[in-house]
Amino acid sequence: MNLSQHLKHPVFKVCAQICHENGWEAYVVGGYVRDLILERPSKDIDIVVVGSGMELAEKTGEKLRVKKVSLFKNFGTAHFRYKDIDVEFVGARKESYSRDSRKPVVENGTLQDDQFRRDFTINALAISLSKDNFGEVIDPFNGLEDLEKGIIRTPLDPAQTYSDDPLRMMRAIRFATQLDFKIESKSLQAILENSERLDIISKERIVDELNKIILAKEPSRGFKLLFSTRLLHRFFPEMVALQGIETISGKSHKDNFYHTLEVLDNVCMHSDNLWLRWAAILHDIAKPPTKRFDERVGWTFHGHEDLGARMTPRIFKHLKLPLDHKMKYVQKLVRLHLRPISLVKGNVTDSAVRRLLFEAGDDIEDLMLLCNADITSKNEFKVVKYRKNFEMVSQKLKDVEEKDRVRNFQPPVSGEVIMQTFGLGPCAEIGIIKTRIKDAILEGEIPNEYEEAFNYMLAMADELKLKRVSSEK
Ligand code: ATP
Numbered sequence: 469m470n471l472s473q474h475l476k477h478p479v480f481k482v483c484a485q486i487c488h489e490n491g492w493e494a495y496v497v498g499g500y501v502r503d504l505i506l507e508r509p510s511k512d513i514d515i516v517v518v519g520s521g522m523e524l525a526e527k528t529g530e531k532l533r534v535k536k537v538s539l540f541k542n543f544g545t546a547h548f549r550y551k552d553i554d555v556e557f558v559g560a561r562k563e564s565y566s567r568d569s570r571k572p573v574v575e576n577g578t579l580q581d582d583q584f585r586r587d588f589t590i591n592a593l594a595i596s597l598s599k600d601n602f603g604e605v606i607d608p609f610n611g612l613e614d615l616e617k618g619i620i621r622t623p624l625d626p627a628q629t630y631s632d633d634p635l636r637m638m639r640a641i642r643f644a645t646q647l648d649f650k651i652e653s654k655s656l657q658a659i660l661e662n663s664e665r666l667d668i669i670s671k672e673r674i675v676d677e678l679n680k681i682i683l684a685k686e687p688s689r690g691f692k693l694l695f696s697t698r699l700l701h702r703f704f705p706e707m708v709a710l711q712g713i714e715t716i717s718g719k720s721h722k723d724n725f726y727h728t729l730e731v732l733d734n735v736c737m738h739s740d741n742l743w744l745r746w747a748a749i750l751h752d753i754a755k756p757p758t759k760r761f762d763e764r765v766g767w768t769f770h771g772h773e774d775l776g777a778r779m780t781p782r783i784f785k786h787l788k789l790p791l792d793h794k795m796k797y798v799q800k801l802v803r804l805h806l807r808p809i810s811l812v813k814g815n816v817t818d819s820a821v822r823r824l825l826f827e828a829g830d831d832i833e834d835l836m837l838l839c840n841a842d843i844t845s846k847n848e849f850k851v852v853k854y855r856k857n858f859e860m861v862s863q864k865l866k867d868v869e870e871k872d873r874v875r876n877f878q879p880p881v882s883g884e885v886i887m888q889t890f891g892l893g894p895c896a897e898i899g900i901i902k903t904r905i906k907d908a909i910l911e912g913e914i915p916n917e918y919e920e921a922f923n924y925m926l927a928m929a930d931e932l933k934l935k936r937v938s939s940e941k
């Protein structure tokens with residue numbers, strides 16, 4: 469196979485020219501080659517040089533007039549950005565591993581040595597940048613055939629490959645999910661046998677791969693593989709605990725692991741937001757610890773939304789996910805995920821809708837999306853009925869928001885006005901008054917307007933033993 473027609477990027481021509489002048493050999497390798505053949509977009513180019521990667525990078529960068537070529541002398545690699553693509557140069561290497569580290573001993577090697585150290589056959593393809601066979605694909609492990617058939621396979625013995633660098637087990641599942649490929653059965657078996665080795669990998673690297681799985685089109689495929697290979701058990705036991713069905717007195721509850729995956733895939737059909745996808749993963753996470761059986765009512769999971777929200781920061785911390793507003797957003801969606809559906813089931817009062825709008829704020833659309841995705845049942849009739857009621861609630865939310873604007877609620881009477889009116893310094897009463905006004909608005913006793921809120925406050929004054937000292941409004 470020759471791909472010279474597809475090597476349009478100027479970096480390839482320039483590299484080839486410089487190699488020719490200096491008698492060097494260079495190859496495009498890894499993800500770029502794989503994605504070129506699969507016709508997927510890629511953001512980075514990896515070039516392997518038999519010789520000094522740094523020298524080739526410097527000369528290529530100079531010719532392309534890139535502003536800065538970064539050299540990493542310790543690693544023998546170099547990098548520059550040309551237009552919006554990252555180009556990485558590395559000398560061909562040979563690697564050997566010891567048992568308790570994923571850091572190999574590295575020596576200079578040939579192209580073939582370099583292909584041998586790669587994780588999967590589809591990632592070990594190289595394209596020559598030499599003048600005499602420019603564009604030729606060098607495929608020592610039948611990676612082209614695996615690309616065609618959609619198979620993830622390691623060039624060397626899978627048990628050795630995964631034991632050497634256990635991160636590759638996560639990568640296998642990540643590529644299988646992203647590319648919709650199958651992992652060869654020998655590989656799957658080796659992952660299962662080596663799953664405990666994942667413990668030597670940092671959480672950051674594991675979660676990097678996990679997030680790529682979550683961002684795929686159908687993440688459930690990846691989670692099912694993580695579960696069946698027992699990798700998930702190593703870093704996310706709370707999710708593993710969702711799996712299983714229990715039956716007492718002939719009554720069963722649903723398998724919450726597979727339910728969660730269905731909800732996740734549903735969300736993915738409508739949103740690429742990684743954090744909304746995380747909210748789907750965590751929405752029922754507290755079902756196992758809140759599960760109870762009652763002869764009369766059957767299975768219950770009372771309070772799982774609140775406990776789930778309380779578990780969220782712990783899980784984020786453990787997985788080294790950010791603890792900033794993104795965590796807060798996920799936590800809020802977990803806490804509120806039952807609210808729209810309880811509106812659907814009960815009768816929808818304006819005040820319940822206002823309260824929900826107030827609490828969800830700008831995340832109301834995402835909450836509704838999550839909630840809609842959460843409607844899964846084997847009973848088609850039930851699903852249709854729920855969805856219809858759900859539409860009704862959505863419409864009601866729109867109507868009430870238009871009328872009462874409580875979504876980004878700002879108190880109509882400020883603390884300053886309260887202090888001025890009653891001649892107060894900062895004190896507890898101000899908070900009490902503000903909360904009472906807010907509640908009156910949300911309950912629909914008064915409209916969300918200054919004048920009405922001000923009068924409501926005056927009516928409260930007696931009860932709180934406050935005297936008006938200013939006549940200003
Ligand atoms: P993407 O960029 O879409 O994540 P990629 O295949 O380019 O996919 P990178 O992590 O950028 O993945 O790695 C580039 C190449 O380096 C891979 O294609 C593979 O050949 C090799 N590689 C990366 N990580 C490993 C690893 N842990 N073990 C062996 N080879 C690896």
Ligand code: MG
Nearest residue numbers: 498499500512
């Ligand atoms: Mg890459």
